[in-house]
Each structure stands twice: as structure tokens, then as C-alpha cells.
Amino acid sequence: MSSHAATTQVKANWGGGGVSPLGASYGKLYMWFFLVSDAFTFSGLLTAYGFMRHKYTDFWPNPGHVFHHFPFYEGSIPLAYVGLMTFILIMSSVTMVLAVEAGHRNKKNEVAKWMLLTIIGGLMFVGSQAWEWYNFISGTAEGAVRNILVDGVWQDKLIHGANLQYNEYGLPVFGDFFFFITGFHGFHVFSGVVINFIIYVNVVKGTYEKRGHYEMVEKVGLYWHFVDLVWVFVFTFFYLL
């Protein structure tokens, strides 16, 4: 151990030896391990989706026919809005990594600027997802006939839209997975926006400037990129395949 006259207590690195195994700080390692565990959670959901999709493949609705709305446009463009949502999220990931890079140069104002853009991108994504849910739940004008339980009697009724019991697009399990997977992911995006906002306030206040490094921005950036990563997989498995 080092010997020194000054009594300055240095923040001890965990492990006692002062050298972190795997070559990263404690906070960053924690974030990475948490992300791996969260990734396994989403893998479980997507695998379950895959099995159901595979089993009922003859009855599964075509996502291009279900998700064809676009704001302020009366016609139908399959998957266009979902594509736009993907672009917004990837863009917000880019602004996040630019914030991290500005943090590596200790430029407070640049970090703040890029983080604000990331937060705005995240809010746009959550809003878009909410709009998609609204369209999914309200359904189309034609609707479909489903055999549903009404007052204890199973009968064929014309229904519109979707809920967890039945939907006009196809099997009930299609709606269930839509709500659960996009809901879980949307919740992660929302919590990411909240966390980003807290860190943004700290950046503006100068907390990290005083600390001497912007590693908190990097850690929060890891979480945000993870959210984008999950969306890339959800987008592929749910909307494309």
C-alpha cells in the first residue's frame, strides 16, 4: 500500500487492491451486469413470443396490415411509423454517445446540449408508442367477429380494436404479446428518460464538472443504448418477422 504524509482519503476502489478486475470502475461494471440480466429478461419474452408465433403461424396476423397508420395521414403505409420510431430511437442513441464523447473532453455545455436532445428523442418515442397503442386498442372501422364471453354466454360479436382478452386482428395471444413486450420496453424507455433527466439536471448544475469526470453520463448512456438495442430486436421479431 502507498505511504503518504497527507491524510487525504482517496475513494477506495473495491476489491481492496485498488485495481478493478475487468478494467472498469465499479459503477460501470454494475451497470453492465444489470444490463445483461435485463437482456435475459427480454430474451425470455421474445423467445416466448417466438414459440407462440411459430406454433400459430397460420393464424398470425401480418404486422404490416395491422400497423399501417401514420399521423395526419388517412391512408395506409405499412410499418412506416414504426420505422420512424426506430429512426428516432437510433438518433437519440447517437446524441447520447455524442454527450458521452463531450464528457470525455469535460465540456459541460456540450454534454448538456446532447443530453437534452436525447431526452427529447426519448419523449418523442414514448409518445409515438402511446399513439400506436391508441390505434391498436381503438381498432379499425370494420372490426371483426369474435366468439367472446358476454354475460356468461359465448357468442359471436362484432368487435373493434383490442384488449387482453380478444382483438380484431387475430389470436388473443397476439394482442397479449403486443401489450406486454412493447409495454415492458416502453416502460424501460420511460424510466430511461427519467434517469436521463436527473443526470441532465446534475450536468447543468455542475456536479460532474466539480467531480472531474463525466462517468455518470457514460453509465446512464449504457442504459439508454440498451433500451435502443432491445427495440432493435423487438422491431425485428414483432414487426418484420
Next chain:
Amino acid sequence: MEFNDGYPSYETMAIHDEEHGKHVRKVIWKVFWIMLGVTLVELLVGFKAESWGLGKVFLQFFFIGLTIVKAAYIVLSFMHLGDEVKALKWTLLGPFIVLVLYLIFMVDVGEGNYAKARRYVMDKNVTDAPHHAPAGNNEGASEHH
């Protein structure tokens, strides 16, 4: 920080100067354009798959392959895992590679095929096949299989 005991301070080790910053930013934008391009290709193929008559299996390989490409760029470049030490990279990616291999074998070779077999029984309306509206709804879903 005046105090120096020889141990690495991982937080401040990441700091770099303007020159290096410019280079890093160029890489970031390059990856962005790659991601945008790949997404557009995926959307185009997804849009046109029916009219181009692409097979289901081809589509699966195509989309999953491109998704893994995008995921690799996000993890290695945006999350800077590519810059970390090898031990950390493998600690994080190792379990995932094992999982993916397991899923591939499970779905295509093992368990998934039990589900496939049931489809023959469903025609007889015997099992938990859902009641669904007369044909017209799902014509998009059932391609030749």
C-alpha cells in the same frame, strides 16, 4: 487530482483531448449512417417481401442477420464495449452467445417441432384452436409453408 497512489482511476482515464475527440465523433456519425442504411433496407424488404415472393426462411435469416449486425454496432461502438478489456467483453457476450446457440438448437431442431406437429390436429377443430372469423382476416399471415 493531486493525490496519486499509482492505482488506475478508471473514471478519469477516459478523458481525451480535442484531436482524438474529432476522430471519435467521425466514427460515431459513420456508425449512424450504417444503422440508418440497414434499417431502411430492412424496411424496404419487409414492405416488399410479399410482392417479391421471398421465402419465409430467407426472410428469417435476412432480418435476424441484419438485426445482429445492428446490435453488434450498438454494443461494440455506441456502448464502447469494443474499447474495454477482453475479459470484460467475454464476460458479457459469452452467456449471450451460449443463449443464442441454445435457442437455435431448441427452436429448429428440438422443442419447436412439437408445436409444428400440432397444426395438423388443429384442422379437425379438436384442440384449443381459437375460433376465428371466416377467411379474409388472416390471408396475409398464411403463405405457403
